[in-house]
Amino acid sequence: AQSVTQPDIHITVSEGASLELRCNYSYGATPYLFWYVQSPGQGLQLLLKYFSGDTLVQGIKGFEAEFKRSQSSFNLRKPSVHWSDAAEYFCAVDTSGGGADGLTFGKGTHLIIQP
Amino acid sequence: NAGVMQNPRHLVRRRGQEARLRCSPMKGHSHVYWYRQLPEEGLKFMVYLQKENIIDESGMPKERFSAEFPKEGPSILRIQQVVRGDSAAYFCASSPDYQETQYFGPGTRLLVL
Numbered sequence: 001a002q003s004v005t006q007p008d009i010h011i012t013v014s015e016g017a018s019l020e021l022r023c024n025y026s027y028g029a030t031p032y033l034f035w036y037v038q039s040p041g042q043g044l045q046l047l048l049k050y051f052s053g054d055t056l057v058q059g060i061k062g063f064e065a066e067f068k069r070s071q072s073s074f075n076l077r078k079p080s081v082h083w084s085d086a087a088e089y090f091c092a093v094d095t096s097g098g099g100a101d102g103l104t105f106g107k108g109t110h111l112i113i114q115p
Numbered sequence: 116n117a118g119v120m121q122n123p124r125h126l127v128r129r130r131g132q133e134a135r136l137r138c139s140p141m142k143g144h145s146h147v148y149w150y151r152q153l154p155e156e157g158l159k160f161m162v163y164l165q166k167e168n169i170i171d172e173s174g175m176p177k178e179r180f181s182a183e184f185p186k187e188g189p190s191i192l193r194i195q196q197v198v199r200g201d202s203a204a205y206f207c208a209s210s211p212d213y214q215e216t217q218y219f220g221p222g223t224r225l226l227v228l
Binding site for chain 1: 119121148150155156157158159160161162163170171173174206208213214216217218219220221222224
């Protein structure tokens with residue numbers, strides 16, 4: 001069965017520093033890949049997605065992610081974080097047609113921004 | 116263009132009561148997904164519906180839970196005889212077509228006393 005692993009439960013970064021959140025997936029083919037962000041008590045907002053083509057995708061709020069097939073990874077990056085980036089980040093895969101029709105989510109990475 | 120709407124945002128029920136959660140998809144979207152988020156967990160897929168049809172309910176508990184998406188009106192997730200373990204955030208997402216990007220609503224936080 002497909003699965004998504006986000007190895008870091010919590011990450012603390014200083015404001016202005018660079019950020020990388022890790023995501024690995026397990027699936028036989030290339031899935032559709034997503035990163036969502038959730039602020040406390042809120043719904044999920046789509047940051048970016050990868051369906052095909054260029055493996056480096058740009059998203060909103062200055063985020064980008066790179067799909068690496070050989071590593072089954074889809075890591076999220078931002079060159080300089082802002083205090084407003086503090087939130088929960090979820091990586092997800094869509095394996096419709098090869099598994100359940102919904103998204104499979106990782107357990108999330110809680111991002112803390114230090115002043 | 117309004118986003119996905121869910122109501123109520125917060126719902127408190129006593130054990131044994133029924134909970135009804137409503138989801139109105141984005142305009143032009145005919146595909147609806149329900150997810151459950153337990154504390155400290157990611158979201159878990161429950162059910163995928165199109166208008167008047169349940170397409171995939173592989174993530175739905177076998178008892179007490181049901182979902183519908185009628186021709187007119189919002190999608191409804193219904194939980195009968197709620198138990199404390201049903202306390203969670205329930206999110207709805209919609210998409211314009213199969214395998215298209217899903218857009219999420221703000222969620223309904225269910226608390227069972």
